[in-house]
Amino acid sequence: MNVRLYIWQRLTAALMVPxxxxxxxxxxxxxxKGLSAADILARTxxxxxxxxxxxxxxxxxxxxxxxxxRTVLTEWTPLRGRTRDFAVIAFGLxxxxxxxxxVVAVVxx
Amino acid sequence: xxxxxxxxxxxxxxxxxxxxxxVPMRDSQTVLDVVTWVQxxxxxxxxxxxxxxxxxxxxxxxxxxxxxxxxxxxxxSKVASDGKLKVGPLENLPVIKDLAxxxxxxxxxxxxxxxxxxxxxxxxxxxERISPDxxxxxxxxxxxxxxxxxxxxxACDTVRWNPDYLGPAALxxxxxxxxxxxxxxxxxxxxxxxxxxGCHACHSHQSCQEHCPVALNPTASIAGLKRxxxxxxxxxxxxP
Numbered sequence: 001m002n003v004r005l006y007i008w009q010r011l012t013a014a015l016m017v018p019x020x021x022x023x024x025x026x027x028x029x030x031x032x033k034g035l036s037a038a039d040i041l042a043r044t045x046x047x048x049x050x051x052x053x054x055x056x057x058x059x060x061x062x063x064x065x066x067x068x069x070r071t072v073l074t075e076w077t078p079l080r081g082r083t084r085d086f087a088v089i090a091f092g093l094x095x096x097x098x099x100x101x102x103v104v105a106v107v108x109x
Numbered sequence: 110x111x112x113x114x115x116x117x118x119x120x121x122x123x124x125x126x127x128x129x130x131x132v133p134m135r136d137s138q139t140v141l142d143v144v145t146w147v148q149x150x151x152x153x154x155x156x157x158x159x160x161x162x163x164x165x166x167x168x169x170x171x172x173x174x175x176x177x178x179x180x181x182x183x184x185x186s187k188v189a190s191d192g193k194l195k196v197g198p199l200e201n202l203p204v205i206k207d208l209a210x211x212x213x214x215x216x217x218x219x220x221x222x223x224x225x226x227x228x229x230x231x232x233x234x235x236x237e238r239i240s241p242d243x244x245x246x247x248x249x250x251x252x253x254x255x256x257x258x259x260x261x262x263x264a265c266d267t268v269r270w271n272p273d274y275l276g277p278a279a280l281x282x283x284x285x286x287x288x289x290x291x292x293x294x295x296x297x298x299x300x301x302x303x304x305x306x307g308c309h310a311c312h313s314h315q316s317c318q319e320h321c322p323v324a325l326n327p328t329a330s331i332a333g334l335k336r337x338x339x340x341x342x343x344x345x346x347x348x349p
Contacts, residue, residue, distance in 0.1 A: 001310055002349035003303035003342045006335065071310070075270035 005067050012064035019057045046109040054107070058099030066092030114189060116143055118155065119197035123204050127195065134192075140173050140180035143194060144208065157208035164322065167258030171208050172197040177263040179256075179322040199263040201272075215259050218275045223301045224282035227294030237291050249288035252281050252330045254323050261317035261327055273306035277317035277327035280308050284330035287337055300347045303338035311335075 001009070030040060044050045070088040073079045079087065112134040117127040130147050141159055148155040159169040164182040171180050174188055174195050185194065202210040219225075230237065239246055261277040262268055268276050283302050286292050302308045308331045317327040341347045 002305045002307070003309060003338045003347070004349045006309040007339055007342065074310075075267070 001067065001071055005070070008063055009067040012060040012067075015060045016057065016064065019053065019060065022053070023057065041106060044106040047107055051103060051107040054103045055100070058096060058103060061099065062092045062096040065095055112192065114143060114185065115193045116147065117193075117195040118144070118147060118208065119204070120155075120207055121204075122206055125204070125207070127197070134185070138185045140171070140178065140183045140185060140188065140194065140196060141169050143185060144171075144180065144196060155208070156206045165256065167256035170199055170258040170260045170263070170322075172200055172263065177260040177320055179258055179260065182322065199259050201263050201265065201268045202259065210259070210263075212259060214272075215262050215276070215278065216257075218279040219282055221301060222275045222279040222283040222307075223294055223298035224279055224286065226286060226289070227292050227297075229291055229293035239290060243290075245288040245290060248333065249285045252285045252325055252327070255281055255325060256323060258322060260320050260322055264316040264320040266314050266316060267310055267312055271306060271310060274310045275302065275307055277311075277331065280311070280334055281317075281325065281327040281330040283308075284333050287334065296341075296347060299334075299338050299341050300349075302334050303342065303347055303349055305349075308334040308338060 029035075066088045069091055070084060073084050073087065077084075114132045114134055116130045116132045118130060119125055120128045130151050132143050132146050132151075135142065141162065144155070144157050145159075148157070157169070157171070159181060160166040161168070162181045164179055167179070169180045170177060172178075173180065173183060174190060174193075176188075177199055178188070180196070188194070196208060198204045198208050199210040202212065202214060205211050241247075241250075255278060257278065259278065261281075265274075265277055267274045280302060283298055286298060287295055292298075311328070311331045313328055313332070315328045318325070318329075321327065338347065342349065
């Protein structure tokens with residue numbers, strides 16, 4: 001990991017700490033209050049705030065996890081250089097696509 | 110003290126094996142004494158490395174019962190389990206023969222990390238006055254007493270997993286120079302340690318600190334380098 005990746009990984013980690021706490025709080029709230037899927041969608045559809053919240057969260061996760069996976073591949077596999085970097089970029093894009101698909105599904109009106 | 114030690118020593122190169130010897134126990138016996146006894150009394154072809162025998166030179170480090178140690182200052186009574194001692198060459202380095210590891214990769218990384226002093230003045234300039242209490246000098250002092258034994262390098266998980274990683278000793282050395290106000294090569298040095306497999310590859314497992322025979326804390330030095338390189342990068346002073 002070089003200094004640029006290090007800073008990106010630390011920044012995204014710092015960003016994810018409050019987002020993760022809110023995310024877990026929301027899960028507890030939804031399950032304790034017994035909210036149905038329809039109740040949740042009623043709150044999220046058309047909400048710019050939830051779109052922003054989970055949009056930022058998904059972006060941070062995609063960047064953070066890819067940098068971490070790059071280190072794992074370096075230390076646990078013979079993959080090096082461009083092959084490794086393409087593999088982690090593909091992984092990051094996959095995470096971003098899956099995450100944004102889920103965000104779009106709950107926030108689009 | 111009477112009795113016999115059961116000693117296994119690594120013999121041969123990378124494809125060698127452990128060979129057993131019986132060595133008489135002595136009072137205040139060190140692991141280096143045991144190895145020397147075997148060479149003088151049992152097998153004169155045994156290869157190992159030592160010089161000062163008093164913990165100054167850093168030549169005699171070996172793997173003793175699974176842990177890297179300086180053998181000249183390691184008492185058998187403290188490390189032998191049930192009178193058994195297993196001694197091999199340092200890990201994470203190629204084996205030359207028997208207990209002698211090839212230290213070249215270790216010292217090449219010192220060079221890669223720009224671990225040499227780059228003077229900013231000539232002999233005609235006045236001597237720089239450095240306050241012993243200045244934060245930079247205190248940081249350098251805390252890391253300066255490295256004896257280059259390679260114990261931290263052999264103990265490091267990150268070196269084991271990523272052979273390109275510069276390792277604790279080279280980065281600790283770089284940290285002392287980063288804190289030396291007389292040095293003129295800190296842009297090059299910070300650039301070198303901020304690259305892939307530099308200080309940011311450290312996982313802070315702290316095995317280096319745990320095993321360092323002179324009680325240095327290379328993990329703290331590496332953490333210092335992480336901060337310094339991040340600041341330098343954000344200010345545009347270095348590029349990865």
